[in-house]
Amino acid sequence: MSEAKIHVIGGARVPDSPSEQRLVEIRQEAERRGEVKAIGIRPSGAPFPKASPETGYYGLPLLKQPPWTWEIPLYFFAGGAAGAAAVMGAIADYTGADRKLVRDARWIAAAGAVISPALLIADLGRPARFLNMLRVFKPQSPMSVGVWTLLGFSGAAAATAFAGFMGERYGPSLPLRVIENAGQAASLVFGLPFSNYTGVLIGATAIPVWNQNVGDLPIHFAASGLGAAVGLLEMMGNDKSRALQALGLGAALFECWEGLRIEGRGHSHLDPLKHGPSGWMIRTGGVLAGPVPFLLRAASVFTGDSRLRRWAGISALLGSLVTRFAWVDAGHASAREWREPLEIAGEGRRELGE
Amino acid sequence: MSVTAFLTDSTLCIGCKACEVACKEWNGVTEDGLDWTGFSYDNTGSVGASTWRHVKFVEHAPEPGIGGNAPEMNSWSFSSDVCKHCENAGCLEACPTGSIVRTEFGGVYVQPDVCNGCGYCVVACPFGVVERNEDDGRAFKCTFCYDRQKAGLIPACAKACPTESIQFGEIDTLRRKAEERLEELRRRGMRDATLYDPVNTSVGGTHAMFIVRGDPRSYNLPPKPEVPTIYLKKGWASSAVAAAVLLGGTLLAFLADGGRNGQRNGR
Numbered sequence: 122m123s124e125a126k127i128h129v130i131g132g133a134r135v136p137d138s139p140s141e142q143r144l145v146e147i148r149q150e151a152e153r154r155g156e157v158k159a160i161g162i163r164p165s166g167a168p169f170p171k172a173s174p175e176t177g178y179y180g181l182p183l184l185k186q187p188p189w190t191w192e193i194p195l196y197f198f199a200g201g202a203a204g205a206a207a208v209m210g211a212i213a214d215y216t217g218a219d220r221k222l223v224r225d226a227r228w229i230a231a232a233g234a235v236i237s238p239a240l241l242i243a244d245l246g247r248p249a250r251f252l253n254m255l256r257v258f259k260p261q262s263p264m265s266v267g268v269w270t271l272l273g274f275s276g277a278a279a280a281t282a283f284a285g286f287m288g289e290r291y292g293p294s295l296p297l298r299v300i301e302n303a304g305q306a307a308s309l310v311f312g313l314p315f316s317n318y319t320g321v322l323i324g325a326t327a328i329p330v331w332n333q334n335v336g337d338l339p340i341h342f343a344a345s346g347l348g349a350a351v352g353l354l355e356m357m358g359n360d361k362s363r364a365l366q367a368l369g370l371g372a373a374l375f376e377c378w379e380g381l382r383i384e385g386r387g388h389s390h391l392d393p394l395k396h397g398p399s400g401w402m403i404r405t406g407g408v409l410a411g412p413v414p415f416l417l418r419a420a421s422v423f424t425g426d427s428r429l430r431r432w433a434g435i436s437a438l439l440g441s442l443v444t445r446f447a448w449v450d451a452g453h454a455s456a457r458e459w460r461e462p463l464e465i466a467g468e469g470r471r472e473l474g475e
Numbered sequence: 476m477s478v479t480a481f482l483t484d485s486t487l488c489i490g491c492k493a494c495e496v497a498c499k500e501w502n503g504v505t506e507d508g509l510d511w512t513g514f515s516y517d518n519t520g521s522v523g524a525s526t527w528r529h530v531k532f533v534e535h536a537p538e539p540g541i542g543g544n545a546p547e548m549n550s551w552s553f554s555s556d557v558c559k560h561c562e563n564a565g566c567l568e569a570c571p572t573g574s575i576v577r578t579e580f581g582g583v584y585v586q587p588d589v590c591n592g593c594g595y596c597v598v599a600c601p602f603g604v605v606e607r608n609e610d611d612g613r614a615f616k617c618t619f620c621y622d623r624q625k626a627g628l629i630p631a632c633a634k635a636c637p638t639e640s641i642q643f644g645e646i647d648t649l650r651r652k653a654e655e656r657l658e659e660l661r662r663r664g665m666r667d668a669t670l671y672d673p674v675n676t677s678v679g680g681t682h683a684m685f686i687v688r689g690d691p692r693s694y695n696l697p698p699k700p701e702v703p704t705i706y707l708k709k710g711w712a713s714s715a716v717a718a719a720v721l722l723g724g725t726l727l728a729f730l731a732d733g734g735r736n737g738q739r740n741g742r
Contacts, residue, residue, distance in 0.1 A: 174692050176693070178694060181514070185598070188594040188606070209725055212722075218733055253591045259570075317721075324709075326595075326703050367728040465692065
């Protein structure tokens, strides 16, 4: 049998039509796929790189990844919580709520007011030149608007907490009361945008996963910050306040909806929010900030167990932290995804039903 | 001062990388491109903080005929990439220090003595050009040879180019030249030659135009680059809604709770 197939004359093979057909097949496979799959064969660098409307420029990413390190997502977290705490502290004061709650909210805001600029400055390539941010005010730059908001918020929140502390310790006086009231009003005014502007900051960029969600990010970040601030206040012992419970429930409910929104839509630009490490971070953050605190709070409403509330607060706080890191990580994944800015539909996308 | 531009013609480029060398030498840019990418003769990859001119080596599928190619050989073209110097520049709008400015020649220039390295321009560039130098801390990109232009000279890359693939001149003249060149190329059978100059996007045209053959996407040139300021309206509207809901919700929650507290305390 085998002698009939292989013609051996003097140790050399004689070509015949099946052997030549096989060589043509190999060539055709190489042309079609860019590599030939066979046992024991692993061509280095294969498939052969081609630049084309389907592959872009060898699949090299067009966009640059964000140069930010861990300071920036942590700043998003701290700033979001501090802004929401300042708003809650001021409203709580105006509506005559428990003094401890007002005081604690002010301290959270003041802590954020100190930590936030430190983080922002630490991430600069030239920290010593931070003041260059204050050369100009550019309404068309969310970074510029944000820095000025941060400046106003930091000053106001720190002054409020300081004046409140001095007043309680050394007795009230007119100047202290003026600083306290003016500071509180200003930290309310600055706290509102400060708690959510970071959503605009990353939304108004060239990174697809960010700019395609620009309409949702500020609300999402505001809810995340509110959940974290409520959690912090409850951990500080304010676990009897029905207002905090209601706000915590609201924030958790919104985060549930945000998760459903992301999971329910199939646009390719949402891929970094659903696949890979960034997708799992988004999911982890979403579950910790949405369903978990929502169910724990609902349970605590019925049972009256304040320990459940504290756990809900801790979960929302962690969820907020993870969510900020996840969104920045998703931005990295989105910048690496070379198909998106070139408007190339990949095979993986068609499988997802695009 | 006249408004100037680059016209980079890939049909004339021979891939010699003289522009990369000239740019690095004149501007004193640090070395890079010492790694193998595995993608043709391109070991630089992309423009960035240490690469302001970058020659792309574009290998297409076999295409018979033009350029002396044998029918079974891959077609091979080169194109020198550079900062696009957008008419509506994302980096310039995003810069919070005012370091990035528009020069009198129409170029977009990062003032190194002002930049504090916040990195926001990096994510604002729809072409992935500007980058933070992690050793130095500041953001860098093509200066459009602002110093040379101020002295009445042409940019280093254009001066070093041996085939006039990189042309430099007054922008309207170059746009006219580009149309003439396209007509000539089409007459000679290169019907796939196109001019890349995204005037009909929010970027509003660039000061670096490219003549390429085939789909510009194989040169990593995006079909619809958008300046990120177009997302501001939606973003700030959402921010206002978020602030209003936070204010209203907090007020409602504490008013409702406060009322109850008041009753409990017999107020």
